[in-house]
Amino acid sequence: MVRKPAARQSTPNVSKDELLQYYRDMLLIRRFEEKAGQLYGMGLIGGFCHLYIGQEAVVVGLESVAKEGDKRITSYRDHGHMLACGMDARGVMAELTGRIGGYSKGKGGSMHMFSREKHFYGGHGIVAAQVPLGAGLAFSDKYRGNDNVTFVYFGDGAANQGQVYETYNMATIWELPVVFVIENNQYAMGTSLKRSTRSTTLYGRGEAFGIPGEQVDGMDVLAVKAAGEKAVAHCRAGKGPYILEVMTYRYRGHSMSDPAKYRTREEVQKMRDERDAIEHVRELLLQGKHASEDDLKAIDKEIKEIVNDSAEFAKESPEPPLEELWTDIYAEEKSA
Amino acid sequence: MATEILMPALSPTMEEGTLAKWLVKEGDSVKSGDIIAEIETDKATMEFEAVDEGILGKILIPEGTQAVKVNTPIAILVEEGESVDSAPAPKAEAPAETKAEAPAAPAQAAAPAPAPVADLSPDWPEGTPMKTMTVREALREAMAEEMERDETVFLMGEEVGEYQGAYKISQGLLDKFGARRVVDTPISEIGFAGIGTGAAMAGLRPIVEFMTFNFAMQAIDHIINSAAKTLYMSGGQMGCPIVFRGPNGAAARVAAQHSQDYAAWYAQIPGLKVVMPYTAADAKGLLKTAIRDGNPVVFLENEILYGRSFEVPDLPDFTIPFGKARIARPGRDVTIVSFGIGMTHALEAAETLAGEGIEAEVIDLRTLRPIDYATVIESVKRTNRCVTVEEGFPVCSIGNHISAHLMENAFDWLDAPVINCTGKDVPMPYAANLEKHALITAAEVVEAVKKVTYR
Numbered sequence: 122m123v124r125k126p127a128a129r130q131s132t133p134n135v136s137k138d139e140l141l142q143y144y145r146d147m148l149l150i151r152r153f154e155e156k157a158g159q160l161y162g163m164g165l166i167g168g169f170c171h172l173y174i175g176q177e178a179v180v181v182g183l184e185s186v187a188k189e190g191d192k193r194i195t196s197y198r199d200h201g202h203m204l205a206c207g208m209d210a211r212g213v214m215a216e217l218t219g220r221i222g223g224y225s226k227g228k229g230g231s232m233h234m235f236s237r238e239k240h241f242y243g244g245h246g247i248v249a250a251q252v253p254l255g256a257g258l259a260f261s262d263k264y265r266g267n268d269n270v271t272f273v274y275f276g277d278g279a280a281n282q283g284q285v286y287e288t289y290n291m292a293t294i295w296e297l298p299v300v301f302v303i304e305n306n307q308y309a310m311g312t313s314l315k316r317s318t319r320s321t322t323l324y325g326r327g328e329a330f331g332i333p334g335e336q337v338d339g340m341d342v343l344a345v346k347a348a349g350e351k352a353v354a355h356c357r358a359g360k361g362p363y364i365l366e367v368m369t370y371r372y373r374g375h376s377m378s379d380p381a382k383y384r385t386r387e388e389v390q391k392m393r394d395e396r397d398a399i400e401h402v403r404e405l406l407l408q409g410k411h412a413s414e415d416d417l418k419a420i421d422k423e424i425k426e427i428v429n430d431s432a433e434f435a436k437e438s439p440e441p442p443l444e445e446l447w448t449d450i451y452a453e454e455k456s457a
Numbered sequence: 458m459a460t461e462i463l464m465p466a467l468s469p470t471m472e473e474g475t476l477a478k479w480l481v482k483e484g485d486s487v488k489s490g491d492i493i494a495e496i497e498t499d500k501a502t503m504e505f506e507a508v509d510e511g512i513l514g515k516i517l518i519p520e521g522t523q524a525v526k527v528n529t530p531i532a533i534l535v536e537e538g539e540s541v542d543s544a545p546a547p548k549a550e551a552p553a554e555t556k557a558e559a560p561a562a563p564a565q566a567a568a569p570a571p572a573p574v575a576d577l578s579p580d581w582p583e584g585t586p587m588k589t590m591t592v593r594e595a596l597r598e599a600m601a602e603e604m605e606r607d608e609t610v611f612l613m614g615e616e617v618g619e620y621q622g623a624y625k626i627s628q629g630l631l632d633k634f635g636a637r638r639v640v641d642t643p644i645s646e647i648g649f650a651g652i653g654t655g656a657a658m659a660g661l662r663p664i665v666e667f668m669t670f671n672f673a674m675q676a677i678d679h680i681i682n683s684a685a686k687t688l689y690m691s692g693g694q695m696g697c698p699i700v701f702r703g704p705n706g707a708a709a710r711v712a713a714q715h716s717q718d719y720a721a722w723y724a725q726i727p728g729l730k731v732v733m734p735y736t737a738a739d740a741k742g743l744l745k746t747a748i749r750d751g752n753p754v755v756f757l758e759n760e761i762l763y764g765r766s767f768e769v770p771d772l773p774d775f776t777i778p779f780g781k782a783r784i785a786r787p788g789r790d791v792t793i794v795s796f797g798i799g800m801t802h803a804l805e806a807a808e809t810l811a812g813e814g815i816e817a818e819v820i821d822l823r824t825l826r827p828i829d830y831a832t833v834i835e836s837v838k839r840t841n842r843c844v845t846v847e848e849g850f851p852v853c854s855i856g857n858h859i860s861a862h863l864m865e866n867a868f869d870w871l872d873a874p875v876i877n878c879t880g881k882d883v884p885m886p887y888a889a890n891l892e893k894h895a896l897i898t899a900a901e902v903v904e905a906v907k908k909v910t911y912r
Contacts, residue, residue, distance in 0.1 A: 192659070226692035233690035242658055242695070247682050253648050254683055257655020264611070264637065264661060287648025294643070449693035450727050452751035 135343055137411040143185070143342045144402045145420055147177035150201040151399060152428045153210060154373075157200065157217055160432060161377050166217045169246075170231045173201035175372035178398035179304050180205040182345025183272055183365075186353050190267065194242040194255040195274035197232035198304075198371075202274065206239045210427055214435035222438030226445055249275055249282035252301070256288045259299035259362075270298045270356040278309025280323045289330040289362070296361035300352045301327070303364065304339070306371040311383035324366035334364030340396040370396065459539060460509055461530040464518070467496060467503045469709040470760055474498045475523045476531060479516060486512045487534070494520075494531070499593070499764045500625050509534055514541040580742060580770075580777050587768040595737035595769055596626050596702075596758065599744035600664060602774065604634055607662060610748055613640040613653055614666030614703075623668045624704060624763055650676030650701070654683045654753075657699035662748060667703035670719050670757060676701075684753035685728030700747045702756035705733070706798060706848050707896060709761065713884035718849035720797065723755040724825040724858075730779055731826040733757040735800035737767035739823055742777030749776070759798045780827035784836070788816035791906050792836040794859055795846035796822040799897065802878075803846045806902035815910055825855060833859060834867045841872040842909040846902050851879040873909040878902050 154172040161170050173180075176198075184205040187193070195202045203213050208224065216223025216234050224234040232246040242258055245251040255273030262269040279285065280303055292299055303323050307314050314321050324334035333355065337348040345367060352363040370392045374381055406412040464474065475497040487493055487507040494505040514535035518525055525531065533541050590598075604610045611634075616623045618631040618641040631639040642649040646667065653663040667673040673680065684697045707716035723731045730752055734740040740758070747754040785800065786807050795803035800821050807817040818836050822828060837843050843863060845856030856877030863875055881895045 194655075224692065225690055225694070228692055229690040233687075235687075235691040235695045237694050242655070243687070243691070245683070247678055250651060250678060250683055253651025253679070254655035254658065256648075257652040257657070258659045260652055260656045261659035261661050264656070284647045284651060287643070287645035288652070290643055291645060291648055291652060295640075449689045449691075451730075452688055452693075452696045452698070 135405075137406075137409070139185070140402055140406050140409075140411055141420070143178075143181055144399065144406060144417070145424065146181045146184070146205055147342065147399045147402065148421065148424045149210070149427060150174075150177045150181070150204050152424050153204060153214070153431065154200060156428045156432050157214070158373070158377070160214075160218065160435070165436065166231070167219065168230055169197065170217065170377045171198040171375065172373040172377075173198055173371070175392070175397075176304060176306060176339065176369045177201060178342035178345055178401075179302070179339045179367045179369050180274070182342040183300075183302060183349045185342075185346050186349040187272065188269075190240065190262075190269040192240045192242060192255075192258045192262070192269065192271040193274070194251045194258060194271065195244065196248065196251055196276060196279065197244070197246050198276070199232065199234065199244045203234060203236070203239075203241055203244075206236075206241050208234075208236050208239050208241060210431035211434040214431040215438045218435040218438070219440065220435060220438035221441045221445070222434060226449075227441040228445065228449065249279035249284050251275060252279065252282070252285045253288045253291075256292045256297050256299050256362075259292070259297040260295065263295065263297055268298070268357045268359075270300055270353055272300050272302055274302045274304055276309065277303060277305040277307060277314050277323060278312070278317070280305075280326070281309070281317055286326075286330075289327060289332055292362040293330045293332055296359060298356040298359070299362045300349070300356060301332075301334075301362060301364045303366045304369055305366055306369045308371070308375070308383065310375040311379070313383065322366075324364045327362075327364040332362050332364055334366065336366045336368060339367035339369030340392075340398045340401065342398055342402060459514060459533050459535045459541060460511070462493075462507070462532040462534055464525045464527050464529045464531050465496065465505055466527045467498050467505075468500055469711055470764070471498045471500075471527060472764075473524045473526045476518050476520055476525050477502060479520045481513050483513055483516055486510075500623070501621070507534075511536055512539075514539070580738070580783075581772060581775055586771040588771040589766050590737050590769050591764055591766050592734075592737045592740045592758070593624070593626055593763040595741035595767075596744055597628060597630070599741045599748070600627070601630060601633065603745055603748040604630070604638060606774075607748075609660065610662045610664065611638040611640060612664045612666060613642055613649055615642055615644055615668050617641060617666050622666075624760060626758075626763070627666070646672050646675035647679060650679040651683060653699055654679050654697060657684070657697045657753075658687065658695055662698045662700075664700045664702060664748060667701065669708075669715060669760075670703055670705040671715050671717055673701065673703070673719070680723075680753065680755065681726055681729070685726050688752070689728060696751050697753050698751045700744070700750075700754045700756055702744070702747075703758060704760040704763070705757035706759050707880075707885055707892075710887060710889065710892065711885075712887040716885035718757075718797075718847065718880065719755075720757060720825055720847065720849050721854050721858075723757075724828075724855060726826075728753065729826060730754045730824065731757070732779065732824050733797040734823060735762065735785075735797055735821050737765070738769045739777060739783070739821070741769055742775055743779070743823065745774075746776045746779060750779070757797060762798055762801075777823070779824045780829050781823070782829035782832040783821045783823055784818060784832070785821045786817065786819040788818035788840070790816045790840055791818070791842040791844060791910055792833065792840045793817050793819045793844050793846060793902065793906070794822060794833055794856075795819065796825065796855070797848070799846040799848055802897055802899045802902050805899035806846075806906065809899065809903050810906055813912075815906060815912065817906060822855075828859075830862055830866070834863070837863060837867050838870045841870055842906075843871070843875045844878060844902060844905045844909060845875065846878045846897060848880050848897055851877065851882050854879050873911070876905040876909055878905050
């Protein structure tokens with residue numbers, strides 16, 4: 122499904138600093154992913170590698186409404202989420218190359234990375250497994266009686282897994298503080314949404330459980346932010362879960378080995394030309410005279426340096442020593 | 458003609474129950490479908506309905522009587538104007554067909570004779586006072602003690618709260634700890650196993666009860682992919698201190714989908730710990746260890762064992778370490794290695810064999826991951842023969858693994874091939890006679906021992 126360009130706010134109520142932050146964060150994800158694609162092509166990254174290019178506004182918009190202690194969990198298309206919550210580009214890239222400097226010491230790879238410090242709970246390779254796991258994270262906050270929320274990201278493909286609805290049901294009866302973020306990029310691998318369901322309004326499926334929700338333009342970081350504020354306020358107020366169906370688009374294939382036969386080149390090009398989230402913020406910055414072309418070039422350069430540095434680190438970091446094969450299988454027993 | 462009202466079997470494994478309350482009195486007329494009594498089983502208090510019409514002529518078992526055997530006459534129903542005396546004399550023993558209905562509990566003898574546990578176990582100090590309790594009570598005590606001790610421990614599962622536990626394991630815990638910590642779930646195994654696992658990743662210590670491990674197949678992705686592998690995949694960052702527990706293996710007469718032993722399945726997974734206790738003392742001490750462990754633990758219980766009584770050390774806090782087998786019975790002629798309900802058959806066989814002059818050493822593995830290979834090998838070095846006993850399927854069984862380990866590490870001490878006694882390689886049948894044959898029996902263990910001892 123290709124949407125018509127939505128009318129965007131011409132004079133958004135947003136500060137210069139915020140806009141610059143979104144621009145920077147989204148650009149970092151895009152350049153990082155482009156570099157990851159390049160390293161994959163060079164054989165430095167193996168296995169599965171799912172790029173987030175095109176979807177940057179989703180996670181950047183939502184991270185802008187998170188506070189300390191909030192948790193996030195997602196699928197295997199996770200690089201963008203890690204960068205957006207402040208994880209180090211070096212550690213992410215080095216995990217992609219399977220090196221000891223990676224977040225999981227090279228033992229997790231692209232799909233399995235975590236950061237206790239940043240409350241990032243993965244990185245899960247089984248489609249939709251992160252949905253009940255994320256509700257469990259929210260359960261822990263409810264149990265402890267704090268007002269943190271958990272962002273559970275999953276795709277339109279995962280939305281057809283049964284465990285999502287078991288989770289909706291329990292999240293409702295226990296009033297768990299969880300924002301279910303459906304990143305609807307319109308293709309589950311190669312199967313378009315309308316080929317996989319007759320119930321294409323995914324946020325509406327929450328109605329059966331009494332979970333409020335809405336559809337959001339995921340190519341507009343400000344729209345995502347506004348919806349995120351509403352969702353998070355709902356959860357923090359103890360009213361239970363909220364669903365955001367964020368309409369987005371992935372420019373690249375499902376993974377690096379995507380034959381790209383299920384959609385036209387024109388469809389992809391049209392989204393890039395008309396709806397690109399980074400271009401949108403760039404225009405706002407320039408039109409609002411918040412930044413000059415030179416200012417933005419300076420940011421581009423800064424981002425490029427971070428990404429190149431991460432790639433250098435990822436190439437130079439050694440492979441994990443063979444002893445690592447046998448570590449981290451069991452935690453040390455500890456008395457609580 | 459007067460008819461006897463018999464103590465009913467209200468669950469597949471019920472052998473006796475408490476006649477909690479009579480809801481009718483002598484002289485009352487009853488119609489078919491009237492509730493006449495409340496009967497407490499090992500699992501729940503049930504209402505008992507009249508099947509026939511008539512007048513309650515005589516109550517034979519007064520209310521409050523405990524341990525009333527199934528099929529014992531509890532009252533006599535007469536017709537209008539008929540005397541109670543015309544009823545047939547109460548039979549001394551339950552009819553044979555009752556036994557056929559509960560074939561999986563053949564070793565009543567094992568229940569009151571737990572002496573080897575106390576005598577041979579080094580798990581608690583000599584002279585420790587002991588108390589008798591069922592496996593059910595032991596599991597409940599273990600959970601209650603750990604919930605008292607650690608605020609992050611909570612129990613979740615189907616019917617753990619208001620229903621008081623499908624098998625009464627969690628009876629009373631809701632009253633004691635409240636709904637925040639005793640969480641009733643809908644019937645959503647994959648969902649609540651995932652929620653429990655997520656809560657553990659965030660630092661809580663969930664005990665996830667599966668009504669039976671048969672239903673955990675719906676949830677096995679979270680047990681293995683989410684719980685067992687995450688520590689490794691996160692380079693050691695993300696622990697998952699969670700216990701998945703519930704009855705495993707065959708109960709009685711519940712057929713193929715409800716009668717599988719998953720010991721070998723879970724024992725294969727690095728990142729999991731797997732426990733399968735036999736005695737109440739082990740159930741308690743090992744469950745406490747499981748709850749304190751920083752790793753995901755699969756804790757395989759057995760419905761038939763829930764009601765068995767054993768001696769348990771009367772200590773405020775005792776635990777049993779993982780990876781330590783227990784020599785349940787010393788012997789010099791053959792080593793019988795078993796675990797869980799397999800121990801029933803192993804011990805019964807050892808008793809029979811002793812009568813024929815063969816002294817079997819019976820080892821209860823207790824934990825299947827880690828496995829205490831050393832105790833098995835040391836024993837085989839003394840006996841030079843080994844038979845393994847388990848209820849699960851024969852292919853890729855725990856016994857197969859023990860045999861392979863002995864081949865690799867104790868080959869020169871073996872005087873005969875190791876024999877694996879297992880359940881049969883068939884889905885569990887419903888028919889009583891077929892079910893009996895599908896399960897491992899003590900007689901088969903005796904036969905296997907005779908083979909390896911060339912008798």
